[in-house]
Amino acid sequence: MLMIRLQRVGRKHEPVFRLVLTDSKNSTKSGKYLEVLGSFDSRLDNKIEQFDIAKIKAHMSKGAKLSDTVHNFLVSKKAIDGKKKNVLPRKSPIKKDVPAEAPATTTPTPVATV
DSSP: OEEEEEEEESSTTOOEEEEEEEETTSOTTSOOOSEEEEEEEOSSTTOEEEEOHHHHHHHHHTTOEEOHHHHHHHHHTTSSOSOOOOOSOOOOOOOOOOOOOOOOOOOOOOOOOO
């Protein structure tokens, strides 16, 4: 299956990303891709985003899937319709080990007889 996702390029502490069309089985760091569809530089103040929307939509119509981050970028640019997806891990509260409470048993109270 073809996937449209971000691939990190650039030096240490200077991340720049390419938007690439690749096979979903290729790892993100393998460097193998079929086509470059744009670039993204998050370090700059204006966050340069250069995406070829026409090519992205053409590949989507042929069955290519978007990664969640790319989907959120395109939704924020209003290139596609939809809601943003949560890409952060789900936080769950820390649970303490609480012993299971035994069901309450009623004990008869002793009655004093005179």
